[in-house]
Amino acid sequence: MxxxxxxxxxxxxxxxxxxxxxxxYKELESLGAGALWTVANDIExxxxxxxxxxxxxxxxxxxxxxxxxxxxxxPEQAGRRVVYLVNDNRKxxxxxxxxxxxxxxxxxxxxxxxxxxxxxxxxxFIMEGEGGxxxxxxxxxxxxxxxxxxxxxxxxxxHGVDANGKTCIWQDxxxxxxxxxxxxxxxxxxxxxxxxxxxxNHSPITYGTSGLLMTDNIWNKNYSPLFKFEWKKVYPALLxxxxxxxxxxxxGIIMQYSNPLTGGHVMPxxxxxxxxxxxxxxxxxxxxxxxxxxxxxxGSGYTIIDGIRFDWKERDIFCVPSWAWHEHHxxxxxxxxxxxxxxxxxxxxxLGFYQDRVYEENNxxxxxxxxx
Numbered sequence: 001m002x003x004x005x006x007x008x009x010x011x012x013x014x015x016x017x018x019x020x021x022x023x024x025y026k027e028l029e030s031l032g033a034g035a036l037w038t039v040a041n042d043i044e045x046x047x048x049x050x051x052x053x054x055x056x057x058x059x060x061x062x063x064x065x066x067x068x069x070x071x072x073x074x075p076e077q078a079g080r081r082v083v084y085l086v087n088d089n090r091k092x093x094x095x096x097x098x099x100x101x102x103x104x105x106x107x108x109x110x111x112x113x114x115x116x117x118x119x120x121x122x123x124x125f126i127m128e129g130e131g132g133x134x135x136x137x138x139x140x141x142x143x144x145x146x147x148x149x150x151x152x153x154x155x156x157x158x159h160g161v162d163a164n165g166k167t168c169i170w171q172d173x174x175x176x177x178x179x180x181x182x183x184x185x186x187x188x189x190x191x192x193x194x195x196x197x198x199x200x201n202h203s204p205i206t207y208g209t210s211g212l213l214m215t216d217n218i219w220n221k222n223y224s225p226l227f228k229f230e231w232k233k234v235y236p237a238l239l240x241x242x243x244x245x246x247x248x249x250x251x252g253i254i255m256q257y258s259n260p261l262t263g264g265h266v267m268p269x270x271x272x273x274x275x276x277x278x279x280x281x282x283x284x285x286x287x288x289x290x291x292x293x294x295x296x297x298x299g300s301g302y303t304i305i306d307g308i309r310f311d312w313k314e315r316d317i318f319c320v321p322s323w324a325w326h327e328h329h330x331x332x333x334x335x336x337x338x339x340x341x342x343x344x345x346x347x348x349x350x351l352g353f354y355q356d357r358v359y360e361e362n363n364x365x366x367x368x369x370x371x372x
Contacts, residue, residue: 005046012142048289048355052087052097054305056372059315061129062104066169068168069108070077075113081171083107085317090177097319099178100270100344105159106169114161115190120179121153121267124170125295125340127315131165136157136227138197141204146231146297148257148274148340151222152267153179156194171295171317173342175269181365194343203227207260224259224266232296239275240337242265249364252277252308265346272342277301277330280287281337284325284364288356292320292341292349299337300332325359325366 015021015037028034066083075081084103085096096102105124109131111255126132126147130255133142137155156315161168177349180187197203207226219225234255242253254275257266266273274297277283285304296302300313305326310318320326348354359366 005023007041008042011175013040024292031199031295048323050098050291050323051089052095052291052319052321053089054308054310054319054321054324055085055087055097056310056312056316056318056324057085059317063169063315066104066106067167070108070167075107075111079116080113080172083100087319089222093177093180095177096293097321098344099175100291100293100319100342101172101174101176102293102317102342103172104169105172106162106167107159108163108167109138110160110163110313112193113158114192115156115158115194116120116188117154117156117190117372118176118179118187119153119185120176121268121269122151122157123173123270123272123342124149124151124159125173125297125342127171127295129166129168130160130172131162132170133160134227135194135196136203138194139203139227140196140200141228142201143228145236146340147232148229148231150224150227150266150273155223156190158190158194173270173272173293176270178344178347180304201228204230205236208233219261221361222268225260226260229257234274235298238274240263242276242278247278247281250286251275251283252281252330267346269344269347270342270355271345272340275328275339275341277331277337277339279332279334279336281328283328285325285366286356287323287325288361289322289354290343290345291322292343294318294320294339294341297334297338297340299332300328300339301328304326304366304368307366309368309371311371327359 007342014211071264073081082103082105087095087097097272126145134149134157136151141148170174178195203226221312231325238253247256252275254273257272259266296312302309305324306324312318
């Protein structure tokens with residue numbers, strides 16, 4: 001099989017320019033048309049190509065500014081009081097990487113937002129605080145640090161912190177850029193608060209207990225009925241799995257947050273995972289289609305992305321663009337590290353766009369060009 005990736009080879013556009021062709025192109029342009037061969041090699045790359053760059057957002061540099069926002073505007077003034085994280089190459093669509101958005105939201109004790117909904121799907125990963133809650137389609141759910149919460153597309157949702165709680169900070173993840181790119185997004189606000197239609201924490205109690213499900217419960221929506229995944233259950237599961245399973249050479253112990261009814265992704269357009277990197281773990285490099293946003297939930301380590309080393313510690317956030325070589329490392333001799341991540345894999349997989357490749361040089365490890 002010919003693996004030549006030169007644009008000079010037969011089968012690629014190789015037309016040489018001329019005055020006659022320039023006049024021809026100009027006439028086509030005046031009619032809202034163009035010659036495919038002038039753009040074909042650019043719009044049909046030899047391999048997947050991302051417009052995003054890898055980036056790292058240091059939490060200790062952002063935290064004070066996130067808290068300061070709570071002194072400058074109220075949740076109702078802002079709609080959602082969030083400091084969003086934007087990729088240097090995706091500012092035009094407010095994306096952190098690919099078609100994914102992320103931000104850091106802060107809510108003080110006694111504050112809450114109006115209920116709203118949008119076609120974009122959303123998720124939360126809790127970073128700090130006590131007494132926080134969300135209400136999803138009339139289901140009130142309380143959460144703790146490192147809990148993972150979903151607010152699926154077109155579901156009414158609102159957030160708040162009890163008056164006797166502590167200021168809460170969490171990471172938001174949404175597919176707003178994707179919904180906008182498909183020209184399918186919308187937004188609506190409820191006049192007031194939602195009416196609770198079930199006991200507090202009905203969702204995690206009903207769908208998240210020991211793998212047991214009520215046989216008479218009917219769920220006909222395309223997203224998970226389990227809206228909260230608790231860290232106090234997730235972390236022990238990672239440790240138990242590590243005791244009985246071989247390490248993934250690229251991701252250590254990685255577990256996908258799943259719809260308990262289907263075993264699939266939690267939402268149609270965004271998936272999420274938690275992975276454990278044991279002490280002295282050095283993952284090998286690979287790349288795949290699909291964009292990823294990571295947050296360090298525990299410990300510290302570093303990730304090499306396309307030859308650039310990014311050192312991260314607890315609460316730092318970083319992104320891995322689609323088709324970027326990446327490998328995760330934990331240099332600690334005694335402490336494991338945990339990485340939360342969310343991604344656009346449900347879309348990539350359903351469209352048949354997923355592919356991956358293993359780094360075969362240098363025993364599977366990239367050479368570091370420089371450290372970020």
